Amino acid sequence: MADQIRIAIAGHGNLGRGVETAIQKNPDMRFVGIYTRRAPESVIPSLAGAPVFSMAELPGHAGRIDVLILCGGSKEDLPEQGPRLAALFNTVDSFDTHARIPEYFASMDAPALANERTALISVGWDPGLFSINRVMGEALLPDGATHTFWGDGLSQGHSDAVRRVPGVAAGVQYTRPVPEAVDLVRGASRPVLTPRQSHRRDCFVVLEDGADAEAVRQAIVTMPHYFDQYDTTVTFISAEEMENSHRAMPHGGFVIRSGNTSSTQTQVVEYSLKLDSNPEFTASVLVAYARATHRLHLSGQYGAKTVFDVPPGLLSPKSAAQLRAEQL
Amino acid sequence: MADQIRIAIAGHGNLGRGVETAIQKNPDMRFVGIYTRRAPESVIPSLAGAPVFSMAELPGHAGRIDVLILCGGSKEDLPEQGPRLAALFNTVDSFDTHARIPEYFASMDAPALANERTALISVGWDPGLFSINRVMGEALLPDGATHTFWGDGLSQGHSDAVRRVPGVAAGVQYTRPVPEAVDLVRGASRPVLTPRQSHRRDCFVVLEDGADAEAVRQAIVTMPHYFDQYDTTVTFISAEEMENSHRAMPHGGFVIRSGNTSSTQTQVVEYSLKLDSNPEFTASVLVAYARATHRLHLSGQYGAKTVFDVPPGLLSPKSAAQLRAEQL
Ligand SMILES: NC(=O)c1ccc[n+]([C@@H]2O[C@H](COP(=O)([O-])OP(=O)(O)OC[C@H]3O[C@@H](n4cnc5c(N)ncnc54)[C@H](OP(=O)(O)O)[C@@H]3O)[C@@H](O)[C@H]2O)c1
Numbered sequence: 001m002a003d004q005i006r007i008a009i010a011g012h013g014n015l016g017r018g019v020e021t022a023i024q025k026n027p028d029m030r031f032v033g034i035y036t037r038r039a040p041e042s043v044i045p046s047l048a049g050a051p052v053f054s055m056a057e058l059p060g061h062a063g064r065i066d067v068l069i070l071c072g073g074s075k076e077d078l079p080e081q082g083p084r085l086a087a088l089f090n091t092v093d094s095f096d097t098h099a100r101i102p103e104y105f106a107s108m109d110a111p112a113l114a115n116e117r118t119a120l121i122s123v124g125w126d127p128g129l130f131s132i133n134r135v136m137g138e139a140l141l142p143d144g145a146t147h148t149f150w151g152d153g154l155s156q157g158h159s160d161a162v163r164r165v166p167g168v169a170a171g172v173q174y175t176r177p178v179p180e181a182v183d184l185v186r187g188a189s190r191p192v193l194t195p196r197q198s199h200r201r202d203c204f205v206v207l208e209d210g211a212d213a214e215a216v217r218q219a220i221v222t223m224p225h226y227f228d229q230y231d232t233t234v235t236f237i238s239a240e241e242m243e244n245s246h247r248a249m250p251h252g253g254f255v256i257r258s259g260n261t262s263s264t265q266t267q268v269v270e271y272s273l274k275l276d277s278n279p280e281f282t283a284s285v286l287v288a289y290a291r292a293t294h295r296l297h298l299s300g301q302y303g304a305k306t307v308f309d310v311p312p313g314l315l316s317p318k319s320a321a322q323l324r325a326e327q328l
Numbered sequence: 329m330a331d332q333i334r335i336a337i338a339g340h341g342n343l344g345r346g347v348e349t350a351i352q353k354n355p356d357m358r359f360v361g362i363y364t365r366r367a368p369e370s371v372i373p374s375l376a377g378a379p380v381f382s383m384a385e386l387p388g389h390a391g392r393i394d395v396l397i398l399c400g401g402s403k404e405d406l407p408e409q410g411p412r413l414a415a416l417f418n419t420v421d422s423f424d425t426h427a428r429i430p431e432y433f434a435s436m437d438a439p440a441l442a443n444e445r446t447a448l449i450s451v452g453w454d455p456g457l458f459s460i461n462r463v464m465g466e467a468l469l470p471d472g473a474t475h476t477f478w479g480d481g482l483s484q485g486h487s488d489a490v491r492r493v494p495g496v497a498a499g500v501q502y503t504r505p506v507p508e509a510v511d512l513v514r515g516a517s518r519p520v521l522t523p524r525q526s527h528r529r530d531c532f533v534v535l536e537d538g539a540d541a542e543a544v545r546q547a548i549v550t551m552p553h554y555f556d557q558y559d560t561t562v563t564f565i566s567a568e569e570m571e572n573s574h575r576a577m578p579h580g581g582f583v584i585r586s587g588n589t590s591s592t593q594t595q596v597v598e599y600s601l602k603l604d605s606n607p608e609f610t611a612s613v614l615v616a617y618a619r620a621t622h623r624l625h626l627s628g629q630y631g632a633k634t635v636f637d638v639p640p641g642l643l644s645p646k647s648a649a650q651l652r653a654e655q656l
């Protein structure tokens with residue numbers, strides 16, 4: 001295609017590899033390269049033949065890239081890389097530290113506006129698709145309640161917390177919604193649920209040689225904030241079982257809005273995701289929103305944006321007329 | 329509120345009454361009146377004290393109304409009323425004759441553009457929210473399949489068809505998804521389903537005195553297009569049971585997109601609605617989109633639009649900064 005959208009990634013982890021894969025499902029896009037902080041020759045692209053560059057080369061490559069997808073971590077990488085890169089490129093990222101979004105937004109808005117670039121932040125499924133459904137649910141049913149459930153899925157943050165416990169050689173944590181809580185919410189009774197009533201946490205741990213299993217278990221289940229407010233199980237497994245049964249990164253969840261349009265009439269809206277691979281799905285979402293970012297930029301909408309600012313039609317490669325004729 | 333959005337309705341049927349009810353849940357809006365083709369004194373507002381005007385007074389009331397919600401029927405009313413009213417007001421409607429949307433869009437676009445008005449067409453849940461999920465599902469998972477299921481719910485069109493059968497004094501029809509089909513689709517096997525495999529149709533009929541039940545049943549189940557391609561049941565009931573058990577207008581359904589981000593990783597996105605009252609929910613959706621229409625108009629976006637053109641944030645009474653801080 002003559003006018004393919006040229007996509008590059010900054011950072012090559014799970015999400016970066018997912019973007020390489022997702023581009024192959026989108027013929028209106030072309031993958032132009034990986035930019036990494038590491039030595040480029042040490043990074044192996046998923047896409048055979050994809051060029052790998054040093055992050056230091058990015059400023060010289062502004063003319064080659066329509067949208068740069070920032071695939072760094074939300075905690076350390078994006079706050080540092082984002083504002084610098086938003087001055088040079090249209091960007092999309094998956095910044096997911098919910099409490100710091102206003103601050104991150106401001107830090108991206110200024111350089112993007114000053115340089116007539118578009119920076120779409122906090123794209124993915126949560127924040128992202130789930131956020132859209134929280135906002136729409138509340139707007140469509142103002143007299144109601146919204147609940148978000150996560151899982152069944154592997155939580156990266158909680159797995160990291162498990163792995164920091166002394167005596168743990170390897171560990172993963174699965175978050176699971178409590179079925180009774182989900183049923184209550186679907187029943188539109190607008191329950192007030194504690195963390196313990198909403199989710200449970202299941203950990204699988206490989207012990208270090210000589211570690212005290214019971215001490216490890218106690219350290220996990222009593223860990224403040226991460227585990228103490230939940231019913232948590234800890235199952236000890238072998239390194240082989242960890243390798244064979246816990247390498248996938250499934251996730252998902254539900255956003256449920258229930259409400260009343262009048263005293264007798266109840267309405268329930270539910271959005272749910274069941275994901276074999278959290279990073280591949282998140283990357284696929286980033287790629288669709290990269291298309292929208294390119295179009296927002298072409299229409300002169302500069303500065304930082306979020307999924308709340310993106311009309312759904314901009315995500316599709318189809319024209320507005322085709323969407324109206326075929327999918328409305 | 330000083331700057332409430334002033335909403336009026338053209339046409340006072342199920343949807344019109346639903347809008348009157350929905351406005352009460354939206355304090356940033358004010359209901360300014362009902363406009364009807366019938367004698368105004370013959371129309372009883374749901375909202376105590378709501379003024380009722382003749383449709384003929386609309387051209388003189390342009391300064392009183394920010395958004396006029398068109399609540400006429402899609403078949404006869406909207407194609408005739410819509411283009412006339414789109415020249416005078418910002419409008420929102422629920423035009424749902426899917427095959428004629430491009431034609432209706434063009435007929436609304438020209439007068440709205442010429443008069444710097446915004447006309448948002450085909451708002452509701454299908455077309456409307458389901459359409460958004462069809463477009464987003466395809467964009468997020470390009471290698472996949474989308475299925476829409478409707479029900480359990482009362483179908484107005486199919487109930488009308490039942491009532492046209494000679495010998496039928498009263499009748500309603502419920503559309504129900506076939507559970508096995510829904511399970512197949514959720515399982516991401518991308519099944520190809522016939523109408524009969526996807527939905528069944530249950531009719532409840534009150535016979536006219538002396539009518540031949542078996543003849544009525546045959547006439548219904550063999551009716552081309554409406555029933556012949558489905559497994560249809562016909563249950564004969566008394567006028568009392570019809571009155572007591574079949575006055576509600578429940579509906580709902582699912583849009584399910586399943587797809588692969590890579591050969592081994594499957595992802596499933598599902599959007600579902602469970603509605604006690606189809607018209608009250610649809611009206612509540614129209615009202616939220618009236619807010620967005622007002623804002624699109626204020627920002628100079630004239631002409632016909634669809635839900636594909638509306639950023640989700642415009643539906644909410646909250647500011648963009650508040651949404652980012654609280655709901656992203
Ligand atoms: N919004 C959502 O729904 C959502 C969903 C999932 C994830 N996320 C976000 O996405 C972010 C990135 O997730 P991720 O799973 O891609 O993180 P990750 O695999 O840890 O990658 C993060 C960065 O670490 C570097 N890296 C990767 N592998 C490395 C290695 N072997 N040695 C040294 N450095 C390496 C890469 O940068 P260099 O190439 O420059 O070294 C990469 O960009 C997360 O922080 C999370 O916040 C959001």
Ligand SMILES: NC(=O)c1ccc[n+]([C@@H]2O[C@H](COP(=O)([O-])OP(=O)(O)OC[C@H]3O[C@@H](n4cnc5c(N)ncnc54)[C@H](OP(=O)(O)O)[C@@H]3O)[C@@H](O)[C@H]2O)c1
Pocket residue numbers: 338339340341342343344363364365366399400401402403405422423424425450451452453454455456606607610
């Ligand atoms: N997009 C979606 O998801 C969705 C969902 C549901 C419905 N819809 C659409 O909404 C449209 C309207 O539905 P509705 O249930 O409101 O239709 P309805 O009750 O039949 O009302 C349609 C019009 O008929 C007139 N009318 C109402 N009651 C009357 C009476 N007793 N005698 C004479 N005229 C009367 C009213 O106009 P006047 O006041 O001017 O006489 C009214 O605007 C449907 O055609 C359907 O296409 C769309």
